[in-house]
Amino acid sequence: MENEILKQHANHIRINILKEVANANSGHPGGSLSSADIVTLLYFEIMDINQDNVRSIDRDRFVLSKGHVSPLLYAVLSEKGFIPEEELMTFRKINSRLQGHPNMNLVPGVDMSTGSLGQGLAAADGMAIANKLSKNDHRVYCLVGDGESEEGEIWEAAMAAHHYKSDNLCMILDSNGLQIDGKVEDVIGPNPLDQKMEAFGWHVIHADGHDFDDLRKAFKEAENTKGVPTCIVAHTIKGKGVSYMENQAGWHGKAPNAEQLKQAIEELEAE
Numbered sequence: 715m716e717n718e719i720l721k722q723h724a725n726h727i728r729i730n731i732l733k734e735v736a737n738a739n740s741g742h743p744g745g746s747l748s749s750a751d752i753v754t755l756l757y758f759e760i761m762d763i764n765q766d767n768v769r770s771i772d773r774d775r776f777v778l779s780k781g782h783v784s785p786l787l788y789a790v791l792s793e794k795g796f797i798p799e800e801e802l803m804t805f806r807k808i809n810s811r812l813q814g815h816p817n818m819n820l821v822p823g824v825d826m827s828t829g830s831l832g833q834g835l836a837a838a839d840g841m842a843i844a845n846k847l848s849k850n851d852h853r854v855y856c857l858v859g860d861g862e863s864e865e866g867e868i869w870e871a872a873m874a875a876h877h878y879k880s881d882n883l884c885m886i887l888d889s890n891g892l893q894i895d896g897k898v899e900d901v902i903g904p905n906p907l908d909q910k911m912e913a914f915g916w917h918v919i920h921a922d923g924h925d926f927d928d929l930r931k932a933f934k935e936a937e938n939t940k941g942v943p944t945c946i947v948a949h950t951i952k953g954k955g956v957s958y959m960e961n962q963a964g965w966h967g968k969a970p971n972a973e974q975l976k977q978a979i980e981e982l983e984a985e
């Protein structure tokens with residue numbers, strides 16, 4: 715797909731993220747915006763997933779391990795036509811399918827219920843092993859936050875994926891440098907994450923997480939890597955696309971007011 719079309723999708727997805735969070739007056743815009751280009755490219759080009767196979771296991775899978783960025787996942791699923799766009803305005807409302815953390819039993823295209831950080835990569839490991847056992851050639855993608863990497867379960871899962879030679883598994887590490895209330899380095903410094911993943915036996919690739927060409931190249935290299943799982947360290951900006959949110963930990967889990975929403979939409983529409 716042409717980069718210009720991908721950018722249009724990503725911008726529309728970013729606008730919907732902000733509308734969801736503003737309408738609910740709660741949710742996580744910062745990390746949703748930082749991962750928006752990565753997940754757009756995955757769903758619109760890299761992954762084998764469409765209207766016809768979304769309810770089958772015979773397709774690529776995506777585990778949103780950093781489950782708090784559900785507004786991004788829902789906006790992407792709506793952009794793909796798997797859920798109606800109007801439904802996004804039920805985000806975080808009582809009885810909605812679109813809860814603050816994604817529920818795989820309710821929403822088509824949500825492959826794992828996540829939100830308790832650290833668990834998604836282990837689930838993705840299981841899916842990758844299951845695919846190998848059942849001779850299913852489809853791949854498993856898993857998005858992990860750099861703050862999330864401070865969870866011990868990530869490292870158990872990393873060790874297991876190497877042990878099981880899960881070369882059908884690709885972890886994308888959203889390296890935006892911030893977590894809930896400050897820099898990852900000030901909470902429990904997880905870096906150098908690339909060297910740690912290498913030490914766990916993974917193939918590691920660095921990419922600019924907002925550059926479709928760079929990401930596309932990295933996903934191709936991951937697909938061609940045999941015998942070991944791949945980790946793409948995606949360098950991103952938390953709050954990317956909205957000037958007053960960029961690189962601000964304060965926008966991790968805060969809703970914009972009406973005026974801030976208007977400014978954000980104007981900025982994204984001018985892109």
Ligand SMILES: Cc1ncc(C[n+]2csc(CCOP(=O)(O)OP(=O)(O)O)c2C)c(N)n1
Pocket residue numbers: 744745746748780782783829830831832858859860861862863888890892893894952966
């Ligand atoms: C087990 C667990 N502990 C704490 C939290 C609360 N929490 C939600 S998001 C977050 C920070 C995550 O940071 P990061 O993974 O870097 O996410 P991003 O900056 O990409 O949004 C924390 C601590 C949680 N959801 N799960």
